[in-house]
Amino acid sequence: MNDKLALPVGTTLDRFIMRKQEEFSYATGELSQLLRDIALAAKIVNREINRAGLLDVTGAYGQQNVQGEDQQKLDVIANIRFIRALRNGGEVCTIISEEEDDIIQTGNHKGKYIVAIDPLDGSSNIDVNVSIGTIFSIYRRISDQGANGTMEDCLQDGTRQVAAGYVIYGSSTMMVYTTGHGVNGFTYDPTLGEFFLSHPNITSPQTGTIYSINEGTYNYFPEGLKQYVNYCKDSGYSARYIGSLVADFHRNLLKGGIYIYPATAKAPKGKLRLMYECNALAFIVEQAGGKATNGQKRILEITPQELHERCPLYIGSTEMVDKAEEFLKAEVAVS
Ligand SMILES: O=P(O)(O)OC[C@H]1O[C@](O)(COP(=O)(O)O)[C@@H](O)[C@@H]1O
Numbered sequence: 295m296n297d298k299l300a301l302p303v304g305t306t307l308d309r310f311i312m313r314k315q316e317e318f319s320y321a322t323g324e325l326s327q328l329l330r331d332i333a334l335a336a337k338i339v340n341r342e343i344n345r346a347g348l349l350d351v352t353g354a355y356g357q358q359n360v361q362g363e364d365q366q367k368l369d370v371i372a373n374i375r376f377i378r379a380l381r382n383g384g385e386v387c388t389i390i391s392e393e394e395d396d397i398i399q400t401g402n403h404k405g406k407y408i409v410a411i412d413p414l415d416g417s418s419n420i421d422v423n424v425s426i427g428t429i430f431s432i433y434r435r436i437s438d439q440g441a442n443g444t445m446e447d448c449l450q451d452g453t454r455q456v457a458a459g460y461v462i463y464g465s466s467t468m469m470v471y472t473t474g475h476g477v478n479g480f481t482y483d484p485t486l487g488e489f490f491l492s493h494p495n496i497t498s499p500q501t502g503t504i505y506s507i508n509e510g511t512y513n514y515f516p517e518g519l520k521q522y523v524n525y526c527k528d529s530g531y532s533a534r535y536i537g538s539l540v541a542d543f544h545r546n547l548l549k550g551g552i553y554i555y556p557a558t559a560k561a562p563k564g565k566l567r568l569m570y571e572c573n574a575l576a577f578i579v580e581q582a583g584g585k586a587t588n589g590q591k592r593i594l595e596i597t598p599q600e601l602h603e604r605c606p607l608y609i610g611s612t613e614m615v616d617k618a619e620e621f622l623k624a625e626v627a628v629s
Pocket residue numbers: 363392412414415416417418508537538539540565
């Protein structure tokens with residue numbers, strides 16, 4: 295359901311959040327404040343990304359995260375900034391972060407919300423001036439207020455998200471989010487320090503001619519996926535793969551397309567994480583009229599078993615995801 299109240303392009307994020315709170319009366323303002331806290335952290339991280347080359351915060355941090363991936367300095371900086379903003383904002387009791395082994399308790403025992411976050415997505419692109427992003431999911435806690443959040447609070451199905459969004463630090467910096475009432479995009483004006491509504495009520499084309507997949511691992515694809523990639527080539531589609539999920543997703547959301555990070559022989563559950571990459575983008579794409587599955591099952595209906603679990607991701611225009619699944623099913627039928 296898209297927003298009934300159409301606010302004009304140029305509306306500030308703050309005013310948009312306030313007007314939507316009135317219209318949809320989500321809670322009594324805590325969620326609104328939480329969205330503002332995320333926007334504040336995004337402004338701070340945006341500034342550090344833009345000056346990274348000048349401040350010697352490029353390159354590897356020298357440690358690995360729980361995923362066994364080499365953390366980049368900006369991964370660590372973004373993680374610190376977002377955790378600090380969420381802790382200081384007071385609305386979040388517990389945080390799941392790609393860069394933290396365990397859940398982070400903020401000490402806000404009255405906080406009603408849980409946030410799952412990928413502080414910096416597209417780490418391989420950080421030092422080469424290619425678009426990167428931040429991805430976040432927001433859940434309401436299940437446990438009673440007055441204590442730390444629990445693991446049960448954290449491992450909720452994607453259907454229980456109350457909001458989700460991403461920030462893309464690209465040729466411009468944008469924040470795109472949904473609270474379940476459509477998808478809206480805001481462009482940041484660094485001279486004014488404000489996000490302004492630039493992409494109201496984003497709806498994604500039902501089909502497209504762009505496919506995003508790392509064909510370097512083609513030899514490890516399941517046979518049905520190989521057939522789908524060949525179908526895309528035979529159809530004259532454009533191959534676009536930036537290596538930053540947020541950037542590939544954002545382009546496909548606006549123009550139509552499909553992004554695939556499959557299960558392969560090398561990565562049996564794929565690479566992307568359910569809690570702070572797949573669920574957030576799945577919520578957004580469905581709100582924009584698109585689709586997100588693991589190749590068989592709706593992403594939002596996968597029940598998480600652990601914080602950092604990975605899952606295959608087929609996400610984008612509905613007809614393209616359906617076509618990819620047709621090829622995957624045909625393989626199963628034949629085998
Ligand atoms: O280099 P690969 O294996 O194609 O993976 C690229 C994908 O990995 C990611 O960088 C994973 O996200 P992180 O950078 O947050 O770890 C995605 O942004 C991107 O789409």
